[in-house]
């Protein structure tokens with residue numbers, strides 16, 4: 001049997017981190033060698049899988065052992081630190097964190113020229129298909145109004161979600177425009193009539209909603225609704241692990257989920 005992939009999870013104590021730990025424990029492709037949390041975390045130094053395995057949560061990259069791939073679901077600050085470690089040591093990095101600002105975007109673009117880096121705002125297969133369907137619908141119905149509505153749990157920190165923005169970028173691209181030009185994120189007071197060609201975003205936050213996205217294509221007398229509803233975080237974790245196993249075999253470069261799916265179907 002080939003050697004297992006030495007995996008580090010950045011953000012290991014979070015909602016996504018816990019979903020990953022539950023799967024990794026049963027996945028013989030991987031050996032979890034480092035589980036990172038924030039410097040102030042209550043989990044720091046405590047056992048990850050119970051005392052018998054010896055692995056403890058850590059806030060330090062300096063004490064990291066040899067790693068074959070890092071999966072990050074930590075947030076922008078944690079991701080910035082992971083980027084430094086991965087680019088310094090040439091380690092492939094899977095990025096799930098969303099809500100990334102311009103400065104970090106620039107660093108990510110640079111890192112994608114040095115290491116194998118795969119980013120996805122959403123690791124579910126259903127959202128990959130939804131994105132393709134939306135591209136097609138947005139291009140086929142160029143004059144219809146387009147609005148993207150998303151809903152998430154009340155603890156989510158960024159808005160609109162990374163997935164909503166990725167859907168918006170895909171639709172804008174299919175219509176030959178950009179979100180910088182046509183995205184509308186706030187409507188309040190008397191914003192006036194809807195500007196033709198704009199792409200609007202609406203955000204719902206509350207409860208334990210895992211993640212829901214709907215693209216509304218609104219015509220006169222009819223509409224198309226394309227929706228995806230995640231009901232279990234393990235779908236994102238499973239997708240991220242597939243990405244990690246694949247990325248560990250890749251040369252440096254910036255990759256997407258579509259790159260992985262195409263490469264795997266070519267090899268099959």
Ligand SMILES: NC(=O)C1=CN([C@@H]2O[C@H](COP(=O)(O)OP(=O)(O)OC[C@H]3O[C@@H](n4cnc5c(N)ncnc54)[C@H](OP(=O)(O)O)[C@@H]3O)[C@@H](O)[C@H]2O)C=CC1
Nearest residue numbers: 011013014015016037038041074078096097098121122123
């Ligand atoms: N691409 C996708 O498919 C998905 C993306 N996401 C995105 O993933 C990110 C995380 O989401 P979620 O798990 O819900 O968030 P949580 O807040 O539940 O988890 C964040 C985790 O990151 C840790 N952390 C915070 N700061 C640092 C740091 N500086 N270094 C290392 N670890 C750190 C926290 O540790 P502690 O609190 O113990 O200090 C915690 O374990 C978000 O950006 C979210 O939008 C979420 C789901 C799916």
Ligand SMILES: O=C(O)C1=N[C@H](C(=O)O)C[C@H](O)C1
Nearest residue numbers: 098121122156161162163211
């Ligand atoms: O924070 C979350 O929970 C999620 N974040 C991602 C996003 O911002 O799109 C993906 C998923 O919807 C869950």
